Amino acid sequence: MPTQPIDTLDGTLVLRLAYDGAGFSGFAEQPGQRTVAGETRRALETFLRRSIDLTCAGRTDAGVHARAQYVSVPLTADELAITRSRWMRALSALLPDDVAAGEVFHAAPGFSARFDARARTYTYRIGTGEARPLLCREYAWWHRTPLDIAAMEEASRCLVGEHDFKSFCKVASAVGKPTCRNVHAVGFSTETQLGEELLAFTITGNAFLHSMVRTIVGSLVEVGSGRRDPAWMAEALAACDRRAAGPTAPARGLCFMSVTYDEGVLTVCS
Structure with a gap:
C-alpha cells in the first residue's frame, strides 16, 4: 500500500x-x-x-x-x-x-x-491456595501456597520514586540504554473474579522496562513465600544487577490496565 x-x-x-x-x-x-x-x-x-x-x-x-x-x-x-x-x-x-x-x-x-503518555498502570493477579483458579486460569498465576501480603507490602515500598531498575529488567534490553524509571504508586488488593479470589498487585509509573513488572512480582513473591526478608527488596534494587533480584513471574498474570494523558488531549470521536 x-x-x-x-x-x-x-x-x-x-x-x-x-x-x-x-x-x-x-x-x-x-x-x-x-x-x-x-x-x-x-x-x-x-x-x-x-x-x-x-x-x-x-x-x-x-x-x-x-x-x-x-x-x-x-x-x-x-x-x-x-x-x-x-x-x-x-x-x-x-x-x-x-x-x-x-x-x-x-x-x-x-x-x-x-x-x-504521563503514566501507565499494570496489575498482576495471583491465585494462592490448594484450589487452582479455573475460570481465571489464563489471567492469573497459581502460586499454590499462601503469601504473606504484609511482608510483600513492606518490601514493595522501596520501589516508589525514581530509581535505577536495572535489577528488574531483562539483561539484553538494558545494554546501552537508560534504566531509571519513576514509580508513582504500588499497592495490593484482593479481587473476586468470576467467583475466584485473587491477589492483585498494581503498579503505576511513568514508564516500564522490559519484564520489569513481572520481575518485581517474582521478587515480591520470594518475600511473600518467606524465602527472603522484606529488606532484601531494597538491596536487590540498589544492586543494579539482574542476578540480585528474584525470578520473572509468568506472563499470563499481567494486564496493562490504563494510560494517563493530559486532560483534554483526547476527544471522543463523535
Missing part, C-alpha cells in the same frame, strides 16, 4: 484496545509471528485502504494481556470525518476475536500514544 504523504495528515486517531495476550507473541510486530500490532495494522489498513504509522503506549510481552492499551495513527481530514459508530463497526468486523476496540478518540496532529 502507498504511504500517505505527511503534509496531508491533519489529526490523529487514538484507539483504546483490549486484548487477550495468550495467542500473541507480544504487541510489537515481528516477522513470522502473530502480534497485536500486526493484527491492528492489518485491520486499519484494510479499512483505510492505505499504509499507516502505528504507535502504542507501551509494548507488552508475549502472553501479557491489556484492558486499555492506546494506539495512535495519523489521519487525513477526510478520515477524521469518519464517525465513531462506523469505526466501531469496522473494527469489530476486522479485528480478530481476541482484540477489541473499546473507544475511539481524536487528538491533535503529532500526538503520540507513547511519548504523550
Whole structure:
C-alpha cells in the first residue's frame, strides 16, 4: 500500500484496545509471528485502504494481556470525518476475536500514544491456595501456597520514586540504554473474579522496562513465600544487577490496565 504523504495528515486517531495476550507473541510486530500490532495494522489498513504509522503506549510481552492499551495513527481530514459508530463497526468486523476496540478518540496532529503518555498502570493477579483458579486460569498465576501480603507490602515500598531498575529488567534490553524509571504508586488488593479470589498487585509509573513488572512480582513473591526478608527488596534494587533480584513471574498474570494523558488531549470521536 502507498504511504500517505505527511503534509496531508491533519489529526490523529487514538484507539483504546483490549486484548487477550495468550495467542500473541507480544504487541510489537515481528516477522513470522502473530502480534497485536500486526493484527491492528492489518485491520486499519484494510479499512483505510492505505499504509499507516502505528504507535502504542507501551509494548507488552508475549502472553501479557491489556484492558486499555492506546494506539495512535495519523489521519487525513477526510478520515477524521469518519464517525465513531462506523469505526466501531469496522473494527469489530476486522479485528480478530481476541482484540477489541473499546473507544475511539481524536487528538491533535503529532500526538503520540507513547511519548504523550504521563503514566501507565499494570496489575498482576495471583491465585494462592490448594484450589487452582479455573475460570481465571489464563489471567492469573497459581502460586499454590499462601503469601504473606504484609511482608510483600513492606518490601514493595522501596520501589516508589525514581530509581535505577536495572535489577528488574531483562539483561539484553538494558545494554546501552537508560534504566531509571519513576514509580508513582504500588499497592495490593484482593479481587473476586468470576467467583475466584485473587491477589492483585498494581503498579503505576511513568514508564516500564522490559519484564520489569513481572520481575518485581517474582521478587515480591520470594518475600511473600518467606524465602527472603522484606529488606532484601531494597538491596536487590540498589544492586543494579539482574542476578540480585528474584525470578520473572509468568506472563499470563499481567494486564496493562490504563494510560494517563493530559486532560483534554483526547476527544471522543463523535
